Amino acid sequence: MADPDARFEALLAKFRERDHRITPQRLALLRLLAASEGHPSASQIHEQLHAQFPTMSLATVYKTLNLLKEMGEILELGFGDDDNRYDANEPFPHPHLICIRCHKIIDPEVPEYRALAHEVAATSGFRVVSHRLDFYGICPDCQRLEAG
Amino acid sequence: MADPDARFEALLAKFRERDHRITPQRLALLRLLAASEGHPSASQIHEQLHAQFPTMSLATVYKTLNLLKEMGEILELGFGDDDNRYDANEPFPHPHLICIRCHKIIDPEVPEYRALAHEVAATSGFRVVSHRLDFYGICPDCQRLEAG
DNA sequence: GTGCTTGCAAACAGTTTGCAGATAG
């Protein structure tokens, strides 16, 4: 995706814009999110930040993530069983491909998926405002391990 | 969907087949699931059964639902925030249309959705085994209430 | 200085589990 530094600056600008205070904890969290390629969970984020800030609490991670969610700057992926995952690089609904073995999440290219939402709206009378398109399977790496 | 009685008999047959005991509580639960048009939650199921069985506990509802899930006879829809919903009529992944106002869930006709899974599998190298296609919006009834 | 933010601990909600007594087969 785009330049991590640019994304970090954009997130920071949004914080200032809305008069949210810039604390060292928040700076570190924004930097981490902007740089992350994957879809980290709250506790994974907490774990990493705890290395830099030994007093960093999970509650602060959640509070900041919720702030970002309200601001529309991150996408929260909730799962029934597993913990939530966060995507700060594409904070709008898009398809996901989830490995049921290693829990890796990737963003596949599915150009036609937008057409589906339109069709569903047209035939059902719903005003569709969001969606969730998740495909579950076994990623190439885990297939290799199984075969080996 | 199909005949509720037929579905009830089919579920019952599966129970016998696997040597699971047929208790009055389970009978009532199977009957309710087979007859339900919607996507009830565990506590909605419990509420209804409690009328017939004043001692019926939520734990028993969950235990029986989990049994059915293992047997592949119901589809469990987990949501991060709201409670799980269960569908015993189409126990395989299929698209859902969820009203964010009244929490109604319906099964839209989306004939092309299967093609998506194939394409995702082909371009990503994943072996896709399941999926979750949910569209969130406002149902015609709730749109009418808003407009009124 | 003001009041937002932090971090701890307790609360929360839905689901699961342990166990003693009840019951289907």
Added chain:
DNA sequence: CTATCTGCAAACTGTTTGCAAGCAC
């Protein structure tokens, strides 16, 4: 009779909240 099932209550997990102390501005 015996193993499974029930129902209560307690445990569990991820997330949220209340509050006193700390810090950004």
